Amino acid sequence: MSATRYRAPPADALVIAPLDEIVAVFHRASGITHLVGPEIPDLLDVLAAQWLTADAIEAAFEQVEGDRSALIATLDELVAAGLVERG
Amino acid sequence: MRHVFGVRVGPVAFRIGSAWRAPVEQLRTLYRDYPAHDGVPDFTVRLEAARPWRRFVRPSVHIRGDFVIPDAAPLPLAQGLLAAEMGMNLQMALGQRRFLLLHAAAVERDGRAVIMTGESGAGKSTLAALLQARGWRLMADEFVLVEPATGLVHPFPRPVSLKNAAIDVARAALPDALWGPLMRDTPKGAIRHLVPGAAALAGAETPAEPVLLLFPRYGLPAEQRPVGAGEAFVRLTQASTNYVGLGERGFTALTRLVTDVTRAAIDYPDTDSAAELIEALW
Structure with missing residues (x-):
């Protein structure tokens, strides 16, 4: 069984506007505005148009000892919001 | 329609048709200093009788137009002017696509605009009207129009709907103003429309750059x-009737607006205090 992978839309499918304490993300395909935490744009950038496993995401952020459950919870929230696909 | 009235308010042209003469006569008086509009309007409002005989028997006004709310309750004919104003608001709220629409008031000085938003009853209309007596141009009291391409605020200086105690306060502060008829016992209490001052009407085509965004609350220290x-x-997404409908244009306009302006929540017990707070933030 292969590991779960995640993918975000290509960078030009999103419009990202930092607003002090939060970040507004406009998803062009759905026309929906999402309000996310300041750490999310980097995650969307790493996942833009490419499938990555949680291992690969942690490696991209050099989080070898990172909190895997927090990352999975964040990814699950983004999947539920429609900003990330799970495959 | 039997009686028709066309008027331009800032960038928007309205045509109001009525089954009765009285509301149109009141509109003609209230809007006497606004430019007339005889061409194709942006929005049409129709004041119709619920049934043909109701034009005469206990006449009640149904608001119709390009956009309608199906179960909106009719108003008595004595409140026909209010029905026309509500109809115009409804067309804007449901049909406006050229501008990002914010439920807010705005005043201008030196080409720079202050936007004041908040829930109904927060005092923004009253404050905007009273600031006219202190050198500000009233741009809008109900809908602030933000042009997505430029970020500029365009004027929409409709008559200001003042309610209950605010009516006498504004009459004292603006003794030369033109007023509509006093309508008692409306769903929101007593209502009277105040026509914006000469500066507001002369500048009805002149946009301004928004520099200050306020969330005012009246009645607090x-x-x-x-x-x-x-x-x-x-x-502001909650205060906008067409943010979702505008899609990316709305997103760009609104994120730019909130990023570019100074933002503050102000509490104020009276107009003097509000004016001082605004001057300090200006």
Whole structure:
């Protein structure tokens, strides 16, 4: 069984506007505005148009000892919001 | 329709048709200093009788137009002017696509605009009207129009709908103003429309750059606190009737607005305090 992978839309499918304490993300395909935490744009950038496993995401952020459950919870929230696909 | 009235308010042209003469006569008086509009309007409002005989028997006004709310309750004919004003608001709220529409008031000085938003009853209409007596041009009291391409605020200086105690306060502060008829016992209490001053009507085609975004609350000791861009964005999406419909144009206009302006929540006990707070933030 292969590991779960995640993918975000290509960078030009999103419009990202930092607003002090939060970040507004406009998803062009759905026309929906999402309000996310300041750490999310980097995650969307790493996942833009490419499938990555949680291992690969942690490696991209050099989080070898990172909190895997927090990352999975964040990814699950983004999947539920429609900003990330799970495959 | 038997009786028709066309008027231009800032960038928007309305045509109001009525089954009765009285509301149109009142509109002609209230809008006597506005430019007339005889061509194709942006929005049409029709004041119709619920049934043909109701034009004469206990006449009640149904609001119709390009956009309607199906179960809106009719108003008695004595409140026909209010029905026309509500109909015009409804067309804007449901049909406006050229501008990002914010439920807010705005005043201008030196080409720079202050936008004041908040829930109904927060005092923004009254404050905007009273600031006219202190050198400000009234741009809007109900709908602030933000042009997505430029970020500029365009004037929409409709008559200001003042309610209950605010009516006498504004009459004292603006003794030369033109007023509509006093309508008692409306769903919101007593209502009277105040025509914006000469500066507002002369500048009805002149946009301004928004520089200050306020969330005012009347009736509390004077105080102010900064508001983050994120909080302002969320509150303005809730205060906009067409943010979702405008798609990316709305997103770009609103994120730009909240990023570019100074933002503050102000509490104020009276107009003097509010004016001082605004001058300090200006």
